[in-house]
Amino acid sequence: MADRPDAPHEERTRIRGPSEKVPSDAVLFLDGRVLxxxxxxxxVYHKPKYMLSVMEDDKKFQDQQRRHLGQVLEPRYVRSGMHPVGRLDYDTTGLILFSADGKLTQRLLHPRRGVEKEYVATVKGQVNEDDLRAKLEEGVExxxxxxxxxxxxxxxxxxxxxxREDPHLTSIENQEDEMDDSEDYDGPYSDVRLIVSEGKYRMVRRMLHNCGHxxxxLRRERHGVVRLDDLKEGEFRKATDEELEWARSLL
Structure with a gap:
């Protein structure tokens, strides 16, 4: 065993038998190969834009070869039952968690738990911060x-x-007329950082649109204590000890 998969042979320690205690984060080798x-x-995964938050696309759309999460998660994790915790819209980027525990997934998503999700939305126009804050706190219909x-x-x-627009976007999202942003626009933009504790379908987009923006x-940067930070688009990382401690506290 060793503390990293690329450890040279001289840094590896032989396990003498089943009674020997092995650290939970130890890397194990058999005949020189990493187990x-x-x-x-x-x-933790940084979902790119134009990717479905499902493990397998609907059969009626499979001829369109749309990207989905089942194509990026390692097969051994798929076989062990890992699954995405909720969804991000097809055209939304950012942090999405994968869980191996159905009970944890339920608690991460249930509104009663109030687990925060933090987003940054790029919106049209200049924003009156005080006005928008009051509207969001009061509630947007x-x-x-x-x-x-x-x-x-x-x-x-x-x-x-x-x-760039994805050719599958309209068929995926079935956007309503009130959400149609396809017209040309050359005015100012603002970035709005906000926190919600629910995950309704296109909720952040609907709220901000109905507030005039x-x-x-849209990018999700945080789910509970787990942050996207500098994780690159399309990449995975393991949860930190602090993040795992928080996750276990929900169980």
Whole structure:
């Protein structure tokens, strides 16, 4: 065993028998090859734009070859039952958790638990921070009900990071007329950082649109204590000890 998979032979320690205690984070070798470790309780993933938050696409759309999470999670984790914790919209980027425990998943998602999710939304127009904060705290009525959020800050923005549209977007999201942002726009943009404790379908987009600020790009940066930080788009990382301790406290 060793403390890292690329440890040279001289840094590896021989396990003398089944009675020997082995650290839970130890890397094990057999005949010089790294053995797969246990299934982690949590994995952290940076979901790219235009990717479905499901493990397998609906059969009626499989000929369109749309990207989905089942294509990026390691097969050994799929076989062990790891699954995404909730969803991110097809055109939303950012942090999505994978869990190996159904009870944990339920507690991470149930509104009664109030687990915070933090987003940064790029919106059209200049934002009156005090006005928007009051509206979000009071509650914004949408076609899906009244939703509330906590405004953290408003920043100036250069606008969306890309103009490209995915050809499957309209079939995926079935956007309503009130959410249609396809018209040309060359005005100012703002970045709005806000916190919600629910995860209703396109809720953040609906709230901000109904407050007069249509969302052109959305990224989730935090789920509970787990932060995206500098994790690159399309990459995974293991949860830290502190993040795992928090996750276990929910069980």
């Amino acid at each position: 797969p470790g246990p299934t982690p309780l949590l994995l 949408t076609t899906e009900g009244i939703h509330r959020a906590t405004l953290v800050e408003v920043m100036s923005s250069k606008g969306p990071s890309e103009k 249509s969302v052109v790009e």
